[in-house]
Amino acid sequence: MPDTATAHFRDELDAIKEAGTYKEERVITSQQDADIEVASGDHVINFCANNYLGLANNAEVMQAAKDGVDEFGFGVASVRFICGTQTVHKQLEDELSAFHEKDDTILYNSAFDANTGFFESILGREDAIISDRLNHASIIDGVRLCKADRYVYDHSDMASLEEQLQDAQDARVRVIATDGVFSMDGDVAKLDEICDLAEQYDALVMVDECHATGFMGDGGRGASEAKGVLDRVDVITSTLGKALGGATGGFATGPQEIIDLLRQKSRPYLFSNAVAPMIANASLQVLRLLQSSDQRRAQLWDNATYFRNTLEARGFDLKPGNHPIIPIMLYDAKVSAQMADDLLDRGIYVISFSYPVVPKGEARIRVQMSAAHTRAHLDRALDAFTDVAEAHGVLS
Ligand SMILES: Cc1ncc(COP(=O)(O)O)c(C=O)c1O
Numbered sequence: 001m002p003d004t005a006t007a008h009f010r011d012e013l014d015a016i017k018e019a020g021t022y023k024e025e026r027v028i029t030s031q032q033d034a035d036i037e038v039a040s041g042d043h044v045i046n047f048c049a050n051n052y053l054g055l056a057n058n059a060e061v062m063q064a065a066k067d068g069v070d071e072f073g074f075g076v077a078s079v080r081f082i083c084g085t086q087t088v089h090k091q092l093e094d095e096l097s098a099f100h101e102k103d104d105t106i107l108y109n110s111a112f113d114a115n116t117g118f119f120e121s122i123l124g125r126e127d128a129i130i131s132d133r134l135n136h137a138s139i140i141d142g143v144r145l146c147k148a149d150r151y152v153y154d155h156s157d158m159a160s161l162e163e164q165l166q167d168a169q170d171a172r173v174r175v176i177a178t179d180g181v182f183s184m185d186g187d188v189a190k191l192d193e194i195c196d197l198a199e200q201y202d203a204l205v206m207v208d209e210c211h212a213t214g215f216m217g218d219g220g221r222g223a224s225e226a227k228g229v230l231d232r233v234d235v236i237t238s239t240l241g242k243a244l245g246g247a248t249g250g251f252a253t254g255p256q257e258i259i260d261l262l263r264q265k266s267r268p269y270l271f272s273n274a275v276a277p278m279i280a281n282a283s284l285q286v287l288r289l290l291q292s293s294d295q296r297r298a299q300l301w302d303n304a305t306y307f308r309n310t311l312e313a314r315g316f317d318l319k320p321g322n323h324p325i326i327p328i329m330l331y332d333a334k335v336s337a338q339m340a341d342d343l344l345d346r347g348i349y350v351i352s353f354s355y356p357v358v359p360k361g362e363a364r365i366r367v368q369m370s371a372a373h374t375r376a377h378l379d380r381a382l383d384a385f386t387d388v389a390e391a392h393g394v395l396s
Pocket of ligand 1: 138241
């Protein structure tokens with residue numbers, strides 16, 4: 001590499017470190033679970049995975065992945081339209097469609113791909129995207145790749161959304177795009193009101209259900225189901241990499257015409273290898289588990305309610321909400337980071353989030369519940385949180 005380039009990249013890395021936003025990666029030496037082993041050999045209780053239903057190391061899901069290797073091989077070494085489509089891909093797409101009560105589904109290697117490949121495939125210069133200001137990076141990137149006019153509404157502000165819809169009335173097609181659940185705050189989009197406005201202003205609704213699929217709504221169909229609008233949301237994108245087992249993979253599900261267009265035009269689908277068949281096979285098992293019992297969902301919500309209520313009773317300042325994401329507000333980035341370190345010393349693995357991931361002055365520790373947490377795990381964490389918070393003088 002030329003010296004000038006090396007110097008430039010080093011400067012940039014130094015600037016990231018200087019800004020305090022350099023991300024270190026901690027190495028886990030065990031399977032993903034509520035109780036994990038880290039490189040030091042210590043065991044810690046994990047409160048920062050998206051392993052909402054505890055399926056990341058579920059024996060039946062892992063067995064289905066192994067069966068998938070035996071039956072379909074390790075990989076297909078092809079994009080879908082050349083020679084990369086196996087029966088297991090078609091079966092998973094069909095079952096995801098049935099689960100979400102939609103016409104058809106298209107698989108991707110990630111939800112990031114599903115979102116970045118969505119807008120430019122179905123919209124052109126004559127169209128408009130109306131996007132929540134706090135949408136996930138993958139929606140933002142997807143919007144950037146598309147030539148449609150862009151409108152941004154203030155986070156979950158329905159008056160602002162209506163204004164943008166009015167401004168976009170000349171467009172040929174209007175798409176409202178929103179996260180179903182916003183991951184930094186754990187707040188749920190006002191999907192019922194969004195669907196009302198979409199109807200009034202003749203717009204499509206696209207919802208990213210990554211932090212909701214599998215556990216929100218009576219059947220685990222996401223925030224759309226929880227808000228009673230599954231049939232009014234046109235397109236759902238989501239991930240196989242969180243509640244649905246935590247491997248990799250994503251999908252978009254919706255009307256036939258849209259999914260057909262995505263198969264023809266969506267670049268992360270057309271120009272990227274097919275999802276590994278073992279993941280597709282294991283995901284079928286996940287869907288079976290989701291539909292055969294409510295037990296994991298109930299456990300997750302029970303854990304979330306217990307943890308939130310106890311923290312509140314002990315004087316913690318929480319973002320209001322009702323989701324397994326529980327943000328403990330500390331405001332000061334240094335205090336938040338120090339508390340996360342102190343908690344790790346106590347065997348509680350949590351992450352502090354500060355600017356630019358969250359707004360300046362809104363640093364927090366984001367706790368994520370899992371159905372795999374036992375009451376003993378939660379009580380140990382609650383006691384550690386209380387001790388550390390008292391030591392830092394942040395309880396009210
Ligand atoms: C709201 C949201 N959308 C999309 C993604 C991307 O999901 P995946 O890991 O499947 O690419 C994430 C993951 O962080 C997310 O939180």
